[in-house]
Amino acid sequence: xxxxxxxxxxxxxxxxxxxxxxxxxxxxxxxxxxxxxxxxxxxxxxxxxxxxxxxxxxxxxxxxxxxxxxxxxxxxxxxxxxxxxxxxxxxxxxxxxxxxxxxxxxxxxx
Amino acid sequence: xxxxxxxxxxxxxxxxxxxxxxxxxxxxxxxxxxxxxxxxxxxxxxxxxxxxxxxxxxxxxxxxxxxxxxxxxxxxxxxxxxxxxxxxxxxxxxxxxxxxxxxxxxxxxxxxxx
Numbered sequence: 001x002x003x004x005x006x007x008x009x010x011x012x013x014x015x016x017x018x019x020x021x022x023x024x025x026x027x028x029x030x031x032x033x034x035x036x037x038x039x040x041x042x043x044x045x046x047x048x049x050x051x052x053x054x055x056x057x058x059x060x061x062x063x064x065x066x067x068x069x070x071x072x073x074x075x076x077x078x079x080x081x082x083x084x085x086x087x088x089x090x091x092x093x094x095x096x097x098x099x100x101x102x103x104x105x106x107x108x109x110x
Numbered sequence: 111x112x113x114x115x116x117x118x119x120x121x122x123x124x125x126x127x128x129x130x131x132x133x134x135x136x137x138x139x140x141x142x143x144x145x146x147x148x149x150x151x152x153x154x155x156x157x158x159x160x161x162x163x164x165x166x167x168x169x170x171x172x173x174x175x176x177x178x179x180x181x182x183x184x185x186x187x188x189x190x191x192x193x194x195x196x197x198x199x200x201x202x203x204x205x206x207x208x209x210x211x212x213x214x215x216x217x218x219x220x221x222x223x224x
Contacts, residue, residue, distance in 0.1 A: 032211055049212065
């Protein structure tokens with residue numbers, strides 16, 4: 001199973017752009033990179049997914065270099081409500097081999 | 111559209127008691143999952159069901175059993191609860207196939223085993 005490494009915690013201020021980097025050195029050819037967000041007392045929520053280059057949706061952008069050994073989740077102009085734990089996962093499209101690590105705890109300060 | 115519904119939301123058990131956690135989804139998803147989350151940790155997969163009629167073990171299956179009752183429902187049973195099973199349990203579903211990695215989670219069941 002592909003393992004990921006991401007910072008345990010990050011602090012930011014409202015209005016700033018936040019970039020969370022994830023390392024996944026042994027990513028397999030069939031693996032995609034998926035990010036989830038979890039608020040306290042809630043289940044995780046799917047944010048974004050990509051295979052290579054850049055993916056953007058209404059919530060975030062995901063940057064993946066050519067070697068795919070890392071990826072960066074970019075949250076534009078964060079607000080207090082973006083305070084959450086963010087999980088980076090790699091796995092194939094079945095979703096059956098996901099491994100949730102401890103994630104990155106993002107704190108957005110006023 | 112309720113999404114993924116879990117019951118109960120809270121439960122306290124005594125060691126050795128049994129109980130079943132219920133999960134239902136109304137999105138016509140093929141795959142369903144049970145995870146547990148311990149304080150300060152990520153989620154760990156207990157069991158999953160890729161499609162109706164099939165179930166497979168995940169990372170931490172010991173002490174649990176599951177039933178995929180039909181396409182909508184996936185239950186998790188603790189036959190003889192132990193304090194080590196105190197955790198928050200999340201059920202999830204996904205469309206499967208080319209959207210299998212897009213999991214939709216329920217709001218969780220907080221279980222305490224005394």
